[in-house]
Amino acid sequence: MQQFVFAVALLIQGGAALSEYSGITIPAESAGSVEKLGQGGGLSAIFLVGVAGVVLGVLSLLNVSAEVLTAVATIAFGSALVLTSNSVRHLYQLRR
Numbered sequence: 028m029q030q031f032v033f034a035v036a037l038l039i040q041g042g043a044a045l046s047e048y049s050g051i052t053i054p055a056e057s058a059g060s061v062e063k064l065g066q067g068g069g070l071s072a073i074f075l076v077g078v079a080g081v082v083l084g085v086l087s088l089l090n091v092s093a094e095v096l097t098a099v100a101t102i103a104f105g106s107a108l109v110l111t112s113n114s115v116r117h118l119y120q121l122r123r
Contacts (some may be wrong), residue, residue: 030087030100032112034080036106041073051121070114088093 032099048070087096 030080030097030104031084033095033104034077034084034100035071036103037080041070041077044073044111044118045070047118048114048121049119061069063064070111072110073107079103 080103081102083096083103087093087100
């Protein structure tokens with residue numbers, strides 16, 4: 028159950044960071060251009076791991092190899108956090 032909650036938290040964190048990043052890099056007057064949106068770096072990885080974590084959490088709740096799925100989810104969550112660890116600093120630098 029904890030991995031399901033953590034996966035949802037990763038999805039929320041990724042959404043908040045991407046909306047903040049797109050608000051900084053794409054001004055409101057150029058709302059039609061989406062070329063710069065792909066510059067979010069590893070932030071898209073947090074969405075993929077969040078969705079995978081939700082799937083793994085549901086499978087774990089159904090008792091489909093719960094121990095193995097918990098280990099896989101822990102490795103995936105850790106790697107997503109490592110991949111996106113630089114994005115908060117990058118957002119701070121863009122704001123200044």
